[in-house]
Amino acid sequence: MPVIVLEARDLISPLFLIRTWEILSGCTTFSLVASLEDSELNKNPSTLRFNTFRVFCMFTWCFFFTLSLLIHILSVIQFHSLIPISWKNLTMTVAVLGGLMCFTASVLFPWIIMDHQRVSPRPLVAAVTSCLTVLAYSSESYILRTQAHEHRGYMGSLPGLLKTIQLWGGFQMIPLVVEVVFGLQRGVHSWQVWVTGVSYGVCLLMSLVTLVVILGDLAGRCPLPFDRFLAGFTVIGVLLYMVATVICFTKILQLRELEQQVSNESAGLVIMETVVAGITLLAYTVDLAFSTKLLCDRSHV
Known part of the structure; x- marks a missing residue:
């Protein structure tokens, strides 16, 4: 079966641009957090115990970046029809759940992990890009919700x-x-x-x-x-x-x-x-x- 690629007008559609935004902001977020040194994180012993939340935030950003990238690639090459998964329910679930999970990570990261007494640029930029990721997923959810009922599925x-x-x-x-x-x-x-x-x-x-x-x-x-x-x-x-x-x-x-x-x-x-x-x-x-x-x-x- 030949691979069908999106037409040029589809490459500037709102959904395509928003998914590109999700991938870029998500990749930027976890890359910045992964590059942080211990000196840029909170050295207070009472907050070092919350390393579980840092792992949770990193997993959230990486997991939904990977899902969004796969969805984006499959949408571009129009290969999703060969996958035995309800595509409309999958995209809606990833958009809504990704927005909720990244919102939680955007709250946990500044609250627990960042050094509030000495905020360095990279943690601050990571917090901002995480919020932008939430906005991107929220925008995709809104676009998918405005589609016809048969195109958004049960999860919509x-x-x-x-x-x-x-x-x-x-x-x-x-x-x-x-x-x-x-x-x-x-x-x-x-x-x-x-x-x-x-x-x-x-x-x-x-x-x-x-x-x-x-x-x-x-x-x-x-x-x-x-x-x-x-x-x-x-x-x-x-x-x-x-x-x-x-x-x-x-x-x-x-x-x-x-x-x-x-x-x-x-x-x-x-x-x-x-x-x-x-x-x-x-x-x-x-x-x-x-x-x-x-x-x-x-x-x-």
Whole structure:
């Protein structure tokens, strides 16, 4: 089969230019951060413990740079039709999830990693280019959302966007749980760590399974109707995140009692976990409402 390359007018289309912007800004960001020396990072011992977040930020920038580059190349040579993946759902998922993940990295990098007492040029430029990457992914998401429904797929609908937020929330909990396991939060009971960790892990696994089914167009092969399949996952997600959110508020109360013994960094981690858990719980709750409405509508048909 001959390879078809985009025409000249397609090379100046908004989508082509925005994806080029994503690749350039993403590559610039992780290249600058990778080139930073220890003297340009925060030397405060209390923040050196948060090396997990630096790895998380670097992984985010590199991973979505790689995905965007592959999508860009496949779009140029028009080779995506030969890949057994729902292309419209893939591009929408990468755009939305990439914007959310890079936004988190853009917040974490200046907050934890940069030396706020002596800001050197390269970390500052890296923070700016990371924000530009977020803007690029947001622009691509907007362009894909404005397309016709048949061109944007399920992940471009509101339930699909909610599932992307659920996936984002699960990914955010990975570095937070790792920091908790290494004992950065004094006054937190081990059972709380295990219950929240298992809850986040189960929900993340369900989100990944749902994403694989959608991207692989495997809904017809599910042993149950796909809408009931999604509704069941959503109910489990609501229950697990309700438990996790209650535990997060409990940890906040515990840290208030140990205010003199707990560092500001540990308190910040608890607050961050509570905020992300609350946002993810809201996404699951709204998604459950959509799933319930869909099931009720179909039962009356």
